[in-house]
Amino acid sequence: MNQIRQMTKNDIPQVYEIERRSFPYPFGEVLIGSLYFGAPELCYVLEQDGKMVGFLLGGYTPIPRQAHILSFAILENFRGEGLGKGLLIHFLNQLKSLELSSVKLEVNVENQKAIELYESLQFKIESRIRKYYQDNSDAYSMVRREE
Numbered sequence: 278m279n280q281i282r283q284m285t286k287n288d289i290p291q292v293y294e295i296e297r298r299s300f301p302y303p304f305g306e307v308l309i310g311s312l313y314f315g316a317p318e319l320c321y322v323l324e325q326d327g328k329m330v331g332f333l334l335g336g337y338t339p340i341p342r343q344a345h346i347l348s349f350a351i352l353e354n355f356r357g358e359g360l361g362k363g364l365l366i367h368f369l370n371q372l373k374s375l376e377l378s379s380v381k382l383e384v385n386v387e388n389q390k391a392i393e394l395y396e397s398l399q400f401k402i403e404s405r406i407r408k409y410y411q412d413n414s415d416a417y418s419m420v421r422r423e424e
């Protein structure tokens with residue numbers, strides 16, 4: 278059974294573990310902790326049968342005041358089953374009560390699967406950020422405007 282719940286500080290080590298296994302240049306555990314404390318209400322974890330299999334770390338940008346997806350991953354063995362999309366939809370639904378006008382994220386230009394997921398939920402590419410990642414690869418900045 279799947280359950281999405283708000284992240285707590287006790288989840289930080291496990292979120293870091295999924296982050297580490299999902300990205301070539303992962304955020305460190307200390308950084309994940311400070312991102313979490315920046316906006317705990319925008320951080321979620323997804324559990325399957327009581328085991329954490331994914332997370333979404335959100336934050337805010339000050340001007341304009343919009344939500345920012347800082348990191349988002351599902352453990353490799355659990356991908357392609359709709360879990361990521363479910364977690365992202367849950368996050369977007371929570372934003373409605375926070376009265377934010379938009380949500381943005383950065384995604385590697387090579388990450389076709391994630392780009393398609395975001396486009397399926399009305400995110401649009403706004404710009405290309407050159408050498409955004411540590412290996413000098415580029416990112417797209419994508420934005421979804423709330424109605």
Ligand SMILES: CC(C)(COP(=O)(O)OP(=O)(O)OC[C@H]1O[C@@H](n2cnc3c(N)ncnc32)[C@H](O)[C@@H]1OP(=O)(O)O)[C@@H](O)C(=O)NCCC(=O)NCCS
Pocket residue numbers: 299300349350351352355356357358359360361362363382383384385388389390391393394397
């Ligand atoms: C990106 C990620 C979170 C998606 O999670 P997921 O659970 O695998 O995704 P889902 O199964 O919910 O698929 C959602 C959508 O992705 C797209 N998608 C899924 N598999 C795909 C594939 N093989 N090729 C292209 N698009 C694909 C589809 O749009 C799909 O929607 P649909 O099922 O309605 O067609 C996951 O792949 C992941 O953790 N990747 C590594 C970390 C990462 O890249 N995070 C994003 C950083 S910006």
